[in-house]
Amino acid sequence: MTDAVRPLIAGNWKMNGLKASMTEFEAMLRGAPDVLDKADLLVCPPVTLLASFASKASSFGQEGRHVVSVGAQDCHKNVSGAHTGDIAPEMLADAGATAVIVGHSERRADHGETDAVVREKALAAWRAGLTAIVCIGETQGERDAGKTLDVCGTQLQGSLPDDATSGNLIVAYEPVWAIGTGLTPTVQDVEQVHKFICDRLTERFKNEGPSIRILYGGSVKPSNARELMAVPNVNGALVGGASLKAADFLAIAAGCP
Numbered sequence: 395m396t397d398a399v400r401p402l403i404a405g406n407w408k409m410n411g412l413k414a415s416m417t418e419f420e421a422m423l424r425g426a427p428d429v430l431d432k433a434d435l436l437v438c439p440p441v442t443l444l445a446s447f448a449s450k451a452s453s454f455g456q457e458g459r460h461v462v463s464v465g466a467q468d469c470h471k472n473v474s475g476a477h478t479g480d481i482a483p484e485m486l487a488d489a490g491a492t493a494v495i496v497g498h499s500e501r502r503a504d505h506g507e508t509d510a511v512v513r514e515k516a517l518a519a520w521r522a523g524l525t526a527i528v529c530i531g532e533t534q535g536e537r538d539a540g541k542t543l544d545v546c547g548t549q550l551q552g553s554l555p556d557d558a559t560s561g562n563l564i565v566a567y568e569p570v571w572a573i574g575t576g577l578t579p580t581v582q583d584v585e586q587v588h589k590f591i592c593d594r595l596t597e598r599f600k601n602e603g604p605s606i607r608i609l610y611g612g613s614v615k616p617s618n619a620r621e622l623m624a625v626p627n628v629n630g631a632l633v634g635g636a637s638l639k640a641a642d643f644l645a646i647a648a649g650c651p
């Protein structure tokens with residue numbers, strides 16, 4: 395990926411947030427114009443808050459564009475039907491989402507989602523007009539066994555549909571052992587994996603490949619964002635815990651080169 399790709403700082407709120415969290419989201423919307431020269435911003439709240447966040451984001455828009463876009467954390471592969479508790483990507487789009495995370499390691503672990511399932515969800519996201527943020531990453535055991543690139547290569551091959559473009563796909567590299575632990579890989583390790591992903595995307599998607607954003611995720615904080623965001627082929631971050639606070643989320647964006 396070239397360094398000309400505009401960074402994206404995406405917040406994954408996971409299973410956090412109540413109606414009162416609107417105050418924090420409003421603080422993000424108010425502060426966003428100060429960092430938009432550095433990065434695009436996306437917040438993925440729990441689905442209960444999606445429509446209200448999207449509606450609030452509309453009222454803060456500049457020249458018809460949201461200063462913070464709103465996304466979702468998962469979707470079903472079908473448009474509708476007898477799937478109790480599931481949400482179709484068309485419903486997410488209807489609620490105001492522009493993107494959806496698929497294949498997060500917590501979904502893969504908690505719900506047994508395979509690469510094939512993730513690929514179906516990414517295709518469903520595209521059907522609904524959403525950008526799919528496809529997550530990949532190795533466990534500690536896999537890293538210790540020297541299998542990081544093998545694991546990421548297999549996940550990329552199996553999870554990404556054909557016909558990806560820079561408009562419909564974002565890849566998030568999230569080492570499982572770095573999520574919520576305060577641990578991060580070395581910048582050399584991040585650089586190696588992101589170059590590997592960029593090379594695979596270019597091989598497979600030709601001219602589109604180098605423009606597909608590759609986010610780093612796993613314990614990104616204001617204190618390490620500047621260093622991580624400066625790594626070649628890192629085009630932003632998928633942020634968990636630190637995205638719950640407007641000040642931290644905006645400070646991470648401010649750290650983009």
Ligand SMILES: O=C[C@H](O)COP(=O)(O)O
Pocket residue numbers: 406498568572573574575611612613614632633634635636
């Ligand atoms: O989707 C976000 C990641 O799982 C990272 O979470 P974290 O920033 O809390 O480590």
